[in-house]
Amino acid sequence: MSRYFLPPVNRAMTTLDRSFFQKTVKITAAHVFDPKNVGRVQKECVEDIFKGSRSVKSVVSEVDSNGKRRMLVRLKPDVKHTDLSTVGESTRNLVKGQILELIPHDLHLKYENWGYNEIAEAILPEELVNDCPSSSTRVAHIVQLNLQNKFLPYKHMLGAIILDKNPEVRTVVNKIEAVGTWSEFRTFPMELLAGSPDTQVVVNEWNCEFHFDFAKVYWNSRLANEHQRIVRMFEPGEAVADVMAGVGPFAIPAAKNRVLVWANDFNPDAFESLQKNIMINKVHGVVQPFKLEASEFIRTSVRNLYRLSRSPSAIRNPIKVYSHQYSEGVQEILRRAGKTEEEINPPPVYLRIPPFFSHFVMNNPATAASSLEGFIGAYNGLENQFFDAENLPKREFPLVHLYIFQKAGPMQYTKRHICREISRGLGYKVRPEDLEHLELVKMVGPEKGYYCASFRLPAEVMFADVPPPREEKEDLNVRHWLKWSEYDDIPPQ
Ligand SMILES: C[S@@+](CC[C@H](N)C(=O)[O-])C[C@H]1O[C@@H](n2cnc3c(N)ncnc32)[C@H](O)[C@@H]1O
Numbered sequence: 164m165s166r167y168f169l170p171p172v173n174r175a176m177t178t179l180d181r182s183f184f185q186k187t188v189k190i191t192a193a194h195v196f197d198p199k200n201v202g203r204v205q206k207e208c209v210e211d212i213f214k215g216s217r218s219v220k221s222v223v224s225e226v227d228s229n230g231k232r233r234m235l236v237r238l239k240p241d242v243k244h245t246d247l248s249t250v251g252e253s254t255r256n257l258v259k260g261q262i263l264e265l266i267p268h269d270l271h272l273k274y275e276n277w278g279y280n281e282i283a284e285a286i287l288p289e290e291l292v293n294d295c296p297s298s299s300t301r302v303a304h305i306v307q308l309n310l311q312n313k314f315l316p317y318k319h320m321l322g323a324i325i326l327d328k329n330p331e332v333r334t335v336v337n338k339i340e341a342v343g344t345w346s347e348f349r350t351f352p353m354e355l356l357a358g359s360p361d362t363q364v365v366v367n368e369w370n371c372e373f374h375f376d377f378a379k380v381y382w383n384s385r386l387a388n389e390h391q392r393i394v395r396m397f398e399p400g401e402a403v404a405d406v407m408a409g410v411g412p413f414a415i416p417a418a419k420n421r422v423l424v425w426a427n428d429f430n431p432d433a434f435e436s437l438q439k440n441i442m443i444n445k446v447h448g449v450v451q452p453f454k455l456e457a458s459e460f461i462r463t464s465v466r467n468l469y470r471l472s473r474s475p476s477a478i479r480n481p482i483k484v485y486s487h488q489y490s491e492g493v494q495e496i497l498r499r500a501g502k503t504e505e506e507i508n509p510p511p512v513y514l515r516i517p518p519f520f521s522h523f524v525m526n527n528p529a530t531a532a533s534s535l536e537g538f539i540g541a542y543n544g545l546e547n548q549f550f551d552a553e554n555l556p557k558r559e560f561p562l563v564h565l566y567i568f569q570k571a572g573p574m575q576y577t578k579r580h581i582c583r584e585i586s587r588g589l590g591y592k593v594r595p596e597d598l599e600h601l602e603l604v605k606m607v608g609p610e611k612g613y614y615c616a617s618f619r620l621p622a623e624v625m626f627a628d629v630p631p632p633r634e635e636k637e638d639l640n641v642r643h644w645l646k647w648s649e650y651d652d653i654p655p656q
Pocket residue numbers: 347348349381382383386406407408409410411412413427428429430433455456457458526527528530534
């Protein structure tokens with residue numbers, strides 16, 4: 164915005180005084196004699212016309228001193244009504260042709276006419292102006308800021324401006340501490356800066372509805388594409404284990420695609436929302452929710468799924484899955500478009516419970532690698548389900564999608580670091596060439612990447628002896644770890 168139009172500055176303001184922000188700018192307007200010519204003037208004088216915005220229009224109608232209504236086109240601040248040389252040739256011709264005249268015009272601006280940045284920059288100390296906090300996370304009606312300490316004295320004013328300038332926002336919060344590794348539920352403390360203290364939200368992602376309390380569970384709208392990337396790998400009829408499912412952004416879209424999902428999260432609030440979202444999205448029966456610690460979930464669910472798949476009642480009663488139900492209105496449109504009744508209202512399909520999960524999703528980048536221990540011996544005794552009498556593989560081993568933070572660097576180096584962490588978790592050495600794919604999901608700091616490593620479970624881990632109970636397990640991992648001298652040149656990060 165041109166400096167002529169910037170709001171007045173008050174760097175001593177401590178509570179937001181909206182009435183302070185008023186200003187009258189003296190500019191020139193083109194008075195168009197016949198309102199029918201306004202369009203022509205806008206077209207021909209474009210280089211001289213003030214670039215309007217939603218709140219400050221370039222064309223206005225006003226009542227003159229004789230009480231007559233007239234149409235004005237506001238012109239740029241460097242146009243002088245007394246000096247025709249300050250306008251372009253087209254405007255000059257329209258003046259000569261008596262289509263318009265140049266007149267002085269008072270442009271009155273108030274708080275509502277300026278945006279967040281302009282008001283914030285008018286109240287922040289000069290040294291902070293160039294750094295004005297502008298990045299925020301938006302989840303439904305909530306804006307979450309992550310203010311640096313230097314902005315804390317202004318936090319309530321900044322929150323109030325955000326609220327004023329975004330009609331869809333009802334709540335502005337500030338993250339008080341980083342999520343860090345200590346927050347096992349991946350939540351963070353937040354304080355209310357402005358608006359109502361209501362953190363219950365409804366978010367739509369990939370045609371699924373998610374209801375949750377933003378203050379009590381993990382949610383990141385920036386992961387929407389990543390959720391979809393993984394869900395697209397699943398085939399209808401497969402079984403998938405979502406080990407750290409949160410409120411269900413992998414599980415529920417997958418289930419809508421007829422994938423059977425066992426979804427787990429040990430945060431009681433996430434579990435409760437997951438249950439609710441399963442019902443709301445009508446995928447009950449297709450998604451089974453659990454509230455277990457991740458490695459225990461892995462260990463128990465592998466065997467439970469296998470047992471369930473063989474149980475006579477599951478074999479007799481496959482899971483009935485209804486397809487998407489169109490509303491009456493849409494059904495009518497589809498009928499008129501020549502769709503058959505079967506296309507409009509497809510009959511339910513029946514899913515048989517597969518004996519094994521094809522995929523495990525482990526999206527908790529701070530600690531998921533340590534939960535890999537749940538795979539050690541998880542398939543012990545089930546070898547003949549994977550190998551035939553000649554010891555040839557009968558079916559593919561499950562694919563694990565493990566999320567992990569890692570210092571970003573040359574790919575080979577990053578891969579080795581990630582393999583080191585995976586190997587630590589599995590108690591078995593995984594090499595860079597064992598990774599089927601490594602995706603950099605996003606950067607979470609100048610040098611820190613959020614990765615997803617996809618790899619097949621090694622037979623040596625799946626069919627290993629079942630590890631001893633917890634107290635001795637630490638030793639077991641350490642014993643395995645000490646054998647791998649090859650990664651020792653990589654210092655732990
Ligand atoms: C980063 S969030 C991801 C949630 C969800 N998958 C998503 O993409 O939005 C990690 C989730 O893992 C859960 N979690 C962390 N450690 C866990 C553990 N050891 N066992 C079970 N759940 C765990 C947290 O409660 C949290 O909901």
